[in-house]
Amino acid sequence: MGKTLVIVGGQWGDEGKGKIVDLLTENAQMVCRYNGGNNAGHTVVIGSSMFKFHLIPSGILHKGTMNVLGNGVVIDPQVLLQEIDQLSSNGISISEKNLVLSGSAHVIQQSHIDEDTKKGKAIGTTGRGIGPCYEDKISRSGIRLHDFVKGSSLEAKRLKPFVKETYIIVNDAHSKKQNILLEGAQGTLLDIDHGTYPYVTSSNPIAGGACTGLGIAPQSIDGVLGVFKAYCTRVGSGPFPTELGTEADTMKEKKETLLQKTDFKSAEDGSEYSQGMILRKQGAEYGTTTGRPRRTGWFDIVSARYAFVINGMTGLIITKLDVLSKLKKIKVCIGYDYEGKTISTFPLDGEVLKKCRPIYKEFAGWKDSLETIKSYDDLPKEAKSYLLFIEKELKIPLAILSVGPERTQTLILKKNLLF
Numbered sequence: 459m460g461k462t463l464v465i466v467g468g469q470w471g472d473e474g475k476g477k478i479v480d481l482l483t484e485n486a487q488m489v490c491r492y493n494g495g496n497n498a499g500h501t502v503v504i505g506s507s508m509f510k511f512h513l514i515p516s517g518i519l520h521k522g523t524m525n526v527l528g529n530g531v532v533i534d535p536q537v538l539l540q541e542i543d544q545l546s547s548n549g550i551s552i553s554e555k556n557l558v559l560s561g562s563a564h565v566i567q568q569s570h571i572d573e574d575t576k577k578g579k580a581i582g583t584t585g586r587g588i589g590p591c592y593e594d595k596i597s598r599s600g601i602r603l604h605d606f607v608k609g610s611s612l613e614a615k616r617l618k619p620f621v622k623e624t625y626i627i628v629n630d631a632h633s634k635k636q637n638i639l640l641e642g643a644q645g646t647l648l649d650i651d652h653g654t655y656p657y658v659t660s661s662n663p664i665a666g667g668a669c670t671g672l673g674i675a676p677q678s679i680d681g682v683l684g685v686f687k688a689y690c691t692r693v694g695s696g697p698f699p700t701e702l703g704t705e706a707d708t709m710k711e712k713k714e715t716l717l718q719k720t721d722f723k724s725a726e727d728g729s730e731y732s733q734g735m736i737l738r739k740q741g742a743e744y745g746t747t748t749g750r751p752r753r754t755g756w757f758d759i760v761s762a763r764y765a766f767v768i769n770g771m772t773g774l775i776i777t778k779l780d781v782l783s784k785l786k787k788i789k790v791c792i793g794y795d796y797e798g799k800t801i802s803t804f805p806l807d808g809e810v811l812k813k814c815r816p817i818y819k820e821f822a823g824w825k826d827s828l829e830t831i832k833s834y835d836d837l838p839k840e841a842k843s844y845l846l847f848i849e850k851e852l853k854i855p856l857a858i859l860s861v862g863p864e865r866t867q868t869l870i871l872k873k874n875l876l877f
């Protein structure tokens with residue numbers, strides 16, 4: 459009996475979905491992207507080869523898996539062809555047998571990139587032309603792949619064989635009871651409708667976006683896996699209630715800071731900024747697509763509960779727990795103080811959210827590294843109580859826990875919620 463599962467980011471993107479998608483793909487016959495474009499990015503390391511993806515699902519590394527870019531995705535032909543070439547030169551053959559593109563997906567043009575680099579600065583976009591391309595889509599003046607591949611450019615000719623009616627391919631796979639993974643790029647709080655508008659991306663990363671972005675019915679979806687980092691990060695501007703330090707200070711940080719030895723003492727006695735810097739250093743929190751330092755902060759139950767509700771999450775995935783090792787104290791935001799009143803629901807009015815101050819519950823940290831942990835029972839008791847608290851507050855069972863970047867550093871805790 460096959461399953462169709464959505465995997466969705468519960469925060470502001472960069473939750474470590476790439477590694478989880480790669481892992482789940484082992485048991486999936488199809489992986490589909492339903493939103494966004496090359497504003498996303500992840501790296502997969504296999505043996506001595508490192509693959510950087512922005513558009514193609516990492517399912518492409520698994521023989522026999524069909525990869526789909528749905529109608530909800532926006533495609534930069536040059537970027538896509540570079541990814542195809544990079545994979546081909548690493549011995550991975552790409553054809554319409556393992557990669558198909560929806561003809562209804564819109565094409566990013568140079569004018570979109572130019573406009574984004576000019577106008578996108580105010581909210582800190584990735585400058586890849588994503589917003590302007592979706593603008594043209596909504597105003598019905600965009601170019602879709604269907605039409606793009608009728609042109610005579612080399613790019614058009616090369617992409618033509620991949621363009622298909624992907625809704626048929628996806629729904630056929632569902633009828634044949636195959637395992638299908640629907641992969642949302644970015645995260646819930648960057649959703650154009652449900653995120654921290656206007657500091658959002660221009661598509662729908664939430665689980666509902668899988669239906670519109672692929673042409674699959676809601677009742678075909680069997681489960682929604684919500685991926686959260688054990689803390690929070692955000693790239694670009696916008697409200698971030700649990701941020702440690704300020705956006706301005708973070709943006710000044712040079713990537714070389716990553717190479718310096720971590721001064722844990724400064725986290726214990728230092729400013730919030732130095733605590734945030736430790737999370738950034740330990741978690742290598744620099745953007746895959748833009749190389750920008752990511753803003754960092756403590757786990758936020760209020761926004762996580764919101765993400766749980768609007769996505770209908772059935773399983774919880776927590777990544778990068780190892781990053782918190784060696785911290786003396788770890789905090790979790792359990793409510794917001796807004797002008798002297800405590801609120802426990804996530805406000806969508808940006809003016810309100812900006813003024814929300816986190817109310818924290820403090821947890822004791824653990825000294826041991828989690829690198830070699832092989833089972834949940836081996837976790838330090840402090841780590842267990844941190845996880846249990848989050849699981850109980852969110853009321854979703856913890857299905858996967860990731861304690862390091864390697865495939866082997868992953869604990870599968872609820873196989874029944876996966877494939």
Ligand code: IMP
Nearest residue numbers: 471472497498582583584658659693694
């Ligand atoms: P855009 O998607 O390039 O238009 O950027 C809009 C906002 O979304 C900016 O704050 C970006 O930093 C953020 N963003 C876009 N893609 C990602 C991602 O994959 N991870 C994290 N943030 C992202």
